[in-house]
Amino acid sequence: MLNAPLSASSTELVINVLTMVLNEGKPLDRAYSHHFSGLKLAPAEQARITAVAGDILRRLNLYCFLADIKSSEIERLGTQLLNAWHMFHGLELPKMQYALKVEQTDFDQRLMEAKQQGALFDGCPEWLDELGQTQIGDKWPAERAALATPPKRYLRTNLLKGTREELIKTLAKEGVQTKVVETVDTAVEVMSDSALFRTEAFKNGLFEQQDAGSQLVATAVDAKPGMRVVDACAGAGGKTLSIAAQMQGKGRLLAMDVEQWKLDSLKQRARRAAAHNIETRIIASSKTIKRLKLTADRVLLDVPCSGLGVLKRNPDAKWRDTPERLPVLVQLQKDILRSYSRMVKVDGILIYATCSIMPQENREQVDLFLANNPHFVFLDDENISVAESGFDGFYLARMQRTAEG
Structure with missing residues (x-):
């Protein structure tokens, strides 16, 4: 973290970023882009601002508790929050004009109370803490604490x-x-x-x-030169590019997604990376999938998920998401597995992956799929733990098609 306080101007930028994320519902990366645009910030100062804003969002309820404010009040009481953040990290207070103070005695008392409440101290909302305890049990406190730490690059x-x-x-x-x-x-x-x-x-x-855990997911595809490979939920293509390198540019690598702008971004990245065997295709309807039935040696399904394994990198998500969203995602994962698995040819391998650490989205989905699709057999799976690896959290499973079906 920092070894000196933020400047007044940087403090103001942090407050503006937090306000845009929490009051306007903007993703954190877009808030950074909006507020940094047109400013001639030194890379080191930009890094300091993003470090502070990211850390506050990773433990938002803790810092708001220490500052004795609500998250909805940050636009008005942001200087109070920033003072509490600096006090927590043992830094001098930033020299902000008209800053709202936090009394040391009140701060110390609140900090003592917070240390007795694991979820609060780790910056975890109640709904997520309940979900983690239900899904992961005794392993949840370590994962919860790891998700509150800054991500490595x-x-x-x-x-x-x-x-x-x-x-x-x-x-x-x-x-x-x-x-x-x-x-x-x-x-x-x-x-x-x-x-x-x-x-x-x-x-x-x-x-x-690219996070090291994400790289492990791509490695599990084990694509060989000359194969026909489909990355069916490619997004902007981080894993696609890794697979292209596995294939040494030989064979056919089809990157698919439902959003064209992501595929356009992938095309740019592929040119820079000299990944010339990548072909992009928009999923316009179910016909797009049907046309590829039983054609692929490998199919990667990095499905839409809760993202609960990557919260230290995307900390704004846990203050924007709700528990009601998870069942919708789980049903979407089931639908994608059922439909997109048709592209795997006999003896080909299906790789199912998420950036979640919740069994409901992971092994439970795989077991359900296998129970309903006897022409696939389970090969192996891996849980990439945030606490154990230091990486973001991921899950991957590999299944092989043994017959048409």
Whole structure:
């Protein structure tokens, strides 16, 4: 975290970002883009602002409790919240004009109370704490605490353009310090506070920013050169690009999604990465899937999910989501599994994945699918724990088609 207080102008920016997210319902990344646009902020100062705003959102109920305000009052009482945040982290208070104070005695008393309430101290809303306890049981407190920590920055080496060791050396020449992630063959962790997207290494397509856990999901596809592979919920294509590298640019890789703008973004990234075997296709109707019946060696279904494994990276989601949304997502996952699995050919492999850590979205979905589809057999699965790995949380399962059906 910071080793010095925010400036008055940066404090104001943090308050504006939080207000846009919490009062207007804007995603955090769009709030950053809106408020940083047109400003000539040094990369280090921008990083400080995003670090503070992100940390406050990861433990919003805690900091509001310590400041004795409601989250809906941040636009008006934001200076009080920022003072409480600085006090919690043992920093001098920022020099803000007309700032609202937090009395030290009241702060100390509230902090003592918060430490006795695990969910509050970890910045977890009640609905999520109840869900986690029900779904994960004794393992939930460790996951909950891990989701309250800042995310690390990981890069995926683009093996189409060089090795991991070459990437580390190239980045070092540009002042970016990284280290190998031993458990993920393509991953490096960024150790310095660097503007990654301004580097020549990025412009030349040598890497993509991608969580190490996400890289493990792509690795599980185990695509080989010459295969026909479908990434059926491709989004902007982080995993698609990783699969393209596995295939060494040989074979056919079809990236599909229901939103064209995401596929357009993928096309740009693919050009930069020299991933020339990627073809994009919009899913316009169920006919798009039917035309590909029994054609693919591998089908990756990285399905829409609650995102409860990636909350430290997307902390605004837990204040925007509600428990009522989860059953809708679970039904959508069932529908996608049932429909999109038709694309897997006999002896081909279906990979089901989520960025959730909840069994309801993960193994329970797989077991239900297998019970209703005897022409598929279970191969293996993996729970990528936030607490155990230090990565974002993911789930993946691999199933093989044994017959037409």
